[in-house]
Amino acid sequence: MFYSRIIFSVVLCIFCICQAFAQKLNPDSVYKLPEAKVNESRLSDFSTGLSVIKIDRKKIEASHLLNLAEIISENSAVFLKTYGQGSLATISIRGTGPAHTGLFWNGININPPNLGLSDFALIPSALINNAEIQSGSSASLYGSGVIGGAIHLNSQPDFKKSMNVSVSGLAGSFGLYEGSGSGVFANKKWYSRVAGYYRECENNFPYNNTAKFGNPKEKLASADYFSYGGTAEVHRLLKRNYIVSLHAWHTYTHRNLPPSMTSSDNGEQQSDSSFRFLMEAKKLFTKSTLKTKVAWLNEYLRYDNDTAKVHEKVNTQGIINEAEFATQVFKKAKLNIGINYTYYYADILQYSTAKTRNQAAAFLSFLYPFTKLNWKATINLRQEIVEGYTVPFTPSLGMEGKIWKSISAKANFSRSYRVPTMNDRFWVPGGNPDLKPESGWNAEAGIFTSFNDSSKSVTPIFSATVFSSLIDNWILWQPLPTNTNIWTPVNLQKVWARGFESNAGLRFKQRTIETGINAFYSYTVSTIVETVYALQASIDKQLIYVPQHNLNASVNFKWKSIFFSYTQTYTGKRFTTSDNAAFLPGFTIGNAVLNYDLKLNKIGIGVGFRVNNIWNTTYQTLAYRAMPGRNFTISLNFKFSK
Secondary structure, eight states: HHHHHHHHHHHHHHHHHHHHTTTTOOOTOOOOHHHOOOOOHHHHOOOTOEEEEEOOHHHHHHSSSSSSSHHHHTTSSOOOESSSSSOOEEETTOOOOOOGEEEETTTOOOOOOTTTOOOOGGSGGGGOOOEEEESOHHHHHHHTOOOOEEEOOOOOOOSSSSEEEEEEEEEEEETEEEEEEEEEEEEEEEEEEEEEEEEEEEEOOEOOOOTTTTTEEEOOOOOOOOEEEEEEEEEEEEEEEEEEEEEEEEEEEEEEEEOTSSOOOOOEOOOOOOEEEEEEEEEEOOOEEEEEEEEEEEEEEEEEEEEEEEOOOOOOOEEEEEEEEEEETTTTEEEEEEEEEEEEEEEEGGGOOOEEEEEEEEEEEEEEEEEEGTTTEEEEEEEEEEEEESOOOOEEEEEEEEETTEOOOOOOOEEEOOOHHHHHHTTTTTTTTTOEEEEEEEEEEEEEHHHHHHHHEEEEEEEEEEEEEEEEEEEEEEESSTTTTTHHHEEEEEEEEEEEEEEEEEEEEEEEEEEEEEEEEEEEEEEEEEEEEEGGGBBOOBTTTTSSSEEEEEEEEEEEEEEEEEEEEOOOOOOSTTOOOEEEOEEEEEEEEEEEEEETTTTTEEEEEEEETTOOOOSSSSSTTOOOEEEEEEEEEEEOOO
16 A cells, blocks of 8 residues: 555656656757746745744855754754764754754655654765754644744755866764765756765763762763765756756664663664655746655664663655645735645554554645835645644744834744654554644744845844744653553643744955854743643743753854854753753853865865864763763865866
């Protein structure tokens, strides 16, 4: 049954592609694109009133091959929740949980259905072309789970003649080595990009064991890992403005899981493998765009615990079919309508038998610009049908525009929800098939600067946003009253997350000098306002591992071929118990980067040096999970461009 769905979806997409190829082609002709944008998306066109931070390829390359979690942490005030270097890493946006953050690859949600969240440590920067951090609910655009925000990874073809090849190597402290390469080959009708990497690390850094008397210095054991993977994409521009695209993504990671400071080594190991394929067909009209997508996602995980004699295998697959039509209806107003059908399959030992989930959605977005007022407003509507659940209708309203010269204001009001994961429902023992979806209302408002004159030598940057989210039926796992050894998920509480976030900076550019300072700050209060009697001590208390204060400040300087940047981050204290009786203290980390780029005709040579945790701070993001002190990396990069 599952493979018949794959075949049907592929045949559907191939049919769309064949319709494009069926046009008579003139191989020597030049295709002129109409007014519609090649790279338009729901995020760029219909996220009015939401906060979006764009991280381009240049910033990612300067990161010295970090993973996605670390890149997000360095370019925002988002809290990074990690079990240690190379271990599980998730993010928390605006006081919500990791499962309230969507991860999208070219518009496709790639969070696995059994967990509803992704491990950002498994996504290396070598495979990322660009990334966008979207804060706030966009469930009306993308569906279940996007309550706190979303991370978008997109590919953007550029149909002009070019060839770029890059090869990089990196070595660092604690036995870290990485090699990567990428290539872009394009002309007026073709665009293709390939990238690959290999990374390994012994990860045996010293640390102070705060769980033992005297805080003795120890070395982290059983924490080594290796990872490899690659991506490939090809885009073909056909006659009559058809674009056909194929994307592929594969990563594999094997890691030993180190014990916490309070436990012994159990020989835990985990292997993660991902295969993702996406086919797209796009037709560009004069003022409209028709897009169809078919994606196949395969996630495999194997966990071994030699001491407990536990050997688990998890395999989930998904088929996602989507079609949408965007058009300019009158003046500059835009309308977007679409449908989505998703099928999930999970073969997990703890489910007793393989389980499936079907879901479908219809969505509509309308953007209207008030040209004379320099304002615009967007209405987004979405209704999903999910097997086994009653899902709420999800609307949103967003507005933004100028209020004085280069100062603009924005506001957004929306409804959001999250369907319980397949683990929540089917896990044996403990799964709860009677769970209700989490649902909430979200609001935000703020001001920001908008300077579009690139000729100015000095550009100020400022934004400030207040936000509030009230989430009901929050799912929490707790022990059964009849058997405390068995945990089960229950709709236990209502959570109110609210706060303030801002971004301020200044960019200066003149001739051969570029410099800038920038700071992100977030203040988040996320408390339980309603819960069961047994948990009354947690009422009005901050959620565990949600810091109230997060700060990221950076300064960078570029002169000719020399680039230097310094980033200082501060993470406030995090409570480790629901009654806020225990907490981890706040900490601050400094990272510095120095790059030198030399150009010789068409060849570029770059040398980079990076210092992480430059002040050798002792800290923990999670209780009794060791984090490395001062460490170094050095990189060498060769580029060929034509």
